[in-house]
Amino acid sequence: MIKLSNISIGYKKESPISTGMNYTFEDNKIYGILGASGCGKTTLLRTIAGLTQPLEGVVTIADDKKPYMMHQKYTCFDWLNCLNNIMIAEKVLKTGKLNVEDARNILARVGLEEHEKKYPHQLSGGQKQRLALARTLFVKPSIILMDEPLSALDELTRIQMQDLILKTHRETKNTIIMVTHSREEADKMCDVIIELEQFKREDK
Ligand SMILES: Nc1ncnc2c1ncn2[C@@H]1O[C@H](COP(=O)(O)OP(=O)(O)O)[C@@H](O)[C@H]1O
Numbered sequence: 536m537i538k539l540s541n542i543s544i545g546y547k548k549e550s551p552i553s554t555g556m557n558y559t560f561e562d563n564k565i566y567g568i569l570g571a572s573g574c575g576k577t578t579l580l581r582t583i584a585g586l587t588q589p590l591e592g593v594v595t596i597a598d599d600k601k602p603y604m605m606h607q608k609y610t611c612f613d614w615l616n617c618l619n620n621i622m623i624a625e626k627v628l629k630t631g632k633l634n635v636e637d638a639r640n641i642l643a644r645v646g647l648e649e650h651e652k653k654y655p656h657q658l659s660g661g662q663k664q665r666l667a668l669a670r671t672l673f674v675k676p677s678i679i680l681m682d683e684p685l686s687a688l689d690e691l692t693r694i695q696m697q698d699l700i701l702k703t704h705r706e707t708k709n710t711i712i713m714v715t716h717s718r719e720e721a722d723k724m725c726d727v728i729i730e731l732e733q734f735k736r737e738d739k
């Protein structure tokens with residue numbers, strides 16, 4: 536469970552992007568956040584992730600679960616090949632449960648199995664985004680925050696990756712909060728769709 540209690544988001548106290556936001560995200564659901572460009576979707580995800588402090592109010596996350604964020608400007612480690620771009624997650628998190636076979640498996644599921652020795656500069660934008668998606672899914676986080684995770688993909692690949700995210704969601708029973716600008720994508724993937732402005736009206 537993730538609870539927003541009367542939070543204000545933004546970067547300057549005197550000019551918050553949005554104020555008085557209340558909402559409770561339940562476990563094991565997929566939430567879609569829609570809203571015009573610049574309305575604060577990324578800022579909200581960053582605030583939930585703890586990367587930006589709320590200007591007011593608190594974000595409570597049950598059981599000390601740490602959200603894993605897939606950024607809008609998806610991250611690749613340029614000095615590591617694709618396989619090690621996945622394995623770095625294990626080096627950081629040190630769960631001891633994730634191994635090279637799992638990494639190869641997830642690379643295959645995003646269609647990069649033949650590219651494991653390539654470096655990010657040898658990949659297209661869409662392939663880099665799929666690499667970042669693979670790293671996110673590899674660590675099986677219980678809470679995933681995804682900021683326009685499929686924005687660089689062609690239509691067919693986008694549908695395949697939507698299906699992969701849905702399948703992984705059913706397998707791992709995670710909670711996903713995803714920002715998308717596609718109403719169609721939100722309708723297909725999300726249990727609950729929220730326009731950013733709606734957080735003010737919700738009082739759960
Ligand atoms: N690091 C930052 N410092 C100051 N202002 C920022 C920063 N990041 C974003 N903003 C501003 O905050 C507003 C919301 O941005 P953002 O959350 O990225 O919107 P969205 O993801 O909905 O397009 C924009 O006006 C943007 O210019």
Ligand SMILES: [Mg+2]
Nearest residue numbers: 576577607682
């Ligand atoms: Mg954004």
